[in-house]
Amino acid sequence: MLGLALVGCKSTVAPSGDCKPVAVNKGADGLSLMVSDKVVKSMGPEYFGFNLENSEFQLSLWDAERQQVRPEVTRFLKQHFPGAVYRYPGGTTANYHRWKTSVGKVATRKSVRINDWIELPRIEFGVDEYLDFVGEINGQVWYVLNLKGDIDRLADIDKLSGEAADLVRHIGERKVPVVRWELGNELDRFEEKWTSDLYVNRAQTVMAAVRKVDPKARFVAMMADFDAQSDRGINASQYNTALAKGLKDSGITEFAQHLYYDGEPDGPPVTNRIDHLCQSIADAEKGGVPAKDVGFWVTEHARWPEGQGEAWNRNWRQSGDLGASIGLADLIITTTQLPQVKGTDLHALHGSTGPWPMFHQPEGASAYHPSVPLHAYALLRETLLPQVLETKTSSGNPSSYGGGYSARGTVMTNQDRSRYSVWAVNRDKAATEITLNMPALAGKTLKANLASISGGVTQINNYDRQIIDGPKRQSIQLSFDAQGVARYTVAPNSVSGLSFAGTTR
Incomplete structure (x- = not known):
């Protein structure tokens, strides 16, 4: 593909039901990820x-x-x-x-x-x-x-x-x-x-x-x-x-x-x-x-x-x-x-x-x-891990994105469940809270590393000078309650990767 206009690229065919597993459900502002132990695929x-x-x-x-x-x-x-x-x-x-x-x-x-x-x-x-x-x-x-x-x-x-x-x-x-x-x-x-x-x-x-x-x-x-x-x-x-x-x-x-x-x-x-x-x-x-x-x-x-x-x-x-x-x-x-x-x-x-x-x-x-x-x-x-866990997503749309949501995420793990990663995007100009629903981690308090690329406006680019030279990193604590729910916040207009061990040390 090189500089050719995709006139009429919007599909005129009604999509099949195969896309239902990846649909973002309408929810409150913020992002909710309901994570099961089912492996969708390996990567x-x-x-x-x-x-x-x-x-x-x-x-x-x-x-x-x-x-x-x-x-x-x-x-x-x-x-x-x-x-x-x-x-x-x-x-x-x-x-x-x-x-x-x-x-x-x-x-x-x-x-x-x-x-x-x-x-x-x-x-x-x-x-x-x-x-x-x-x-x-x-x-x-x-x-x-x-x-x-x-x-x-x-x-x-x-x-x-x-x-x-x-x-x-x-x-x-x-x-x-x-x-x-x-x-x-x-x-x-x-x-x-x-x-x-x-x-x-x-x-x-x-x-x-x-x-x-x-x-x-x-x-x-x-x-x-x-x-x-x-x-x-x-x-x-x-x-x-x-x-x-x-x-x-x-x-x-x-x-x-x-x-x-x-x-x-x-x-x-x-x-x-x-x-x-x-x-x-x-x-x-x-x-x-x-x-x-x-x-x-x-x-x-x-x-x-x-x-x-x-x-x-x-x-x-x-x-x-x-x-x-x-x-x-x-x-x-x-x-x-x-x-x-x-x-x-x-x-x-x-x-x-x-x-x-x-x-x-x-x-x-x-x-x-x-x-x-x-x-x-x-x-x-x-932050790639080899196994993708089934992740059901719910998000509001304060950004008014044409796709109907402001945030989306997915959760990965390794074979013995000793490591987890969460990829997320936030299209909104305000910081967004992510709610992780992971029953397998109920009652655990874990240290996590959060890396993100973000900015006040989405027009930021590196054409003329390197404004963004890599992700910002911070250490956070994830406290999962008795039902396996934990929360953390990601920056406005961001791509983020959260990684953490599944066991306390």
């Missing part, structure tokens, strides 16, 4: 990922003179995101990226056009540089396969499948595991607007070639996330059902969605995007994928700037402000309660002055520093 470091558009990345975070990623970038990612997934070569770029143009001696690589906004003299951050980078920061490889060919033509599919097979061999020779092979990017929309049959046929040919080299390769197919083909009388649900049906006999049970939110008119509230995701889960099942096998990866998500046209361009900074941090945390928190969701990739890993940067380099500065959303993302990652 690992792969739940945190980045969409890595190689053009934007190369033009900002790649040091061409030294032929390396900027050291301040590698340090931050290695420290805060061990095991994260890095989606390469990114979004739309992947549809035109012929990988062999990105390997070999850099000086001999040819000029390429892999997006509609710039022609690169050559791809310097190519496949091998990407693999080196991921290895250096202890990340994981995720590759988006080219199903189209070139930006201006549909290539012969046999030639493309041969190139895919060669890519698998190339990566295999380096003994680097690939988490998933994603089958193209957003080919259902805009200039491409492929039918589900075209997508299925080309995907099957490429998958067959990859499996001949690596029989254990795992694939993810791209589903529609809005009604991009309404002019053909086809809505997203119909497209997705047909896609799932066409690929089920090829063993495809996992799918990708791209969810952009909190920037009207084209970025609806998080609840709208989650409703669409739930509908897509139902579409996969309707297409014949057994419910127990359905999996989804949110391979792009971020706040969408408000407005359209020039107004949208003027609001780019909304994609990197505190409001964006709250939105991304809200979406991630919500997906933790959906067992089908296996991971989320934040858009996008670059350091340009445009929308969705993860790093900034103000004019005259010698180094990059993290964006506000990246700090919030790191806060969530540091």
Whole structure:
């Protein structure tokens, strides 16, 4: 995704009942979390990922003179995101990226056009540089396969499948595991607007070639996330059902969605995007994928700037402000309660002055520093625990957020219940009290650590200078009464992570 207006991205299909477990119930002001001992799902470091558009990345975070990623970038990612997934070569770029143009001696690589906004003299951050980078920061490889060919033509599919097979061999020779092979990017929309049959046929040919080299390769197919083909009388649900049906006999049970939110008119509230995701889960099942096998990866998500046209361009900074941090945390928190969701990739890993940067380099500065959303993302990652507990949420809406609530949260634990974490967002301009209902901890008084990213206004960003340089931290005491109820307070306009031991010492 790069600067394209999602006209009509609000789903026109009524969501299925699959979203009921994540609905925020109407309550009094504040946030109430009713926590059971039931495990919804397990999560690992792969739940945190980045969409890595190689053009934007190369033009900002790649040091061409030294032929390396900027050291301040590698340090931050290695420290805060061990095991994260890095989606390469990114979004739309992947549809035109012929990988062999990105390997070999850099000086001999040819000029390429892999997006509609710039022609690169050559791809310097190519496949091998990407693999080196991921290895250096202890990340994981995720590759988006080219199903189209070139930006201006549909290539012969046999030639493309041969190139895919060669890519698998190339990566295999380096003994680097690939988490998933994603089958193209957003080919259902805009200039491409492929039918589900075209997508299925080309995907099957490429998958067959990859499996001949690596029989254990795992694939993810791209589903529609809005009604991009309404002019053909086809809505997203119909497209997705047909896609799932066409690929089920090829063993495809996992799918990708791209969810952009909190920037009207084209970025609806998080609840709208989650409703669409739930509908897509139902579409996969309707297409014949057994419910127990359905999996989804949110391979792009971020706040969408408000407005359209020039107004949208003027609001780019909304994609990197505190409001964006709250939105991304809200979406991630919500997906933790959906067992089908296996991971989320934040858009996008670059350091340009445009929308969705993860790093900034103000004019005259010698180094990059993290964006506000990246700090919030790191806060969530540091408090990640492997098991998500069923968490029922109730909240008022003093913020008048379009999703109908002001706060949301989720609770995690480890296998022996010796540790707990609580992720929460507060969209209100006032501090909010969180009520934890955890009967398993009745009568205990526990020490806890509270970390938060917050501010007086949601427009705070780090584009020009590093106003927010990390979470504020404090130690608090949680006193659970005889019914297992404890309370604590979080800051206005905040993303927070609470962590504590489940036993007194």
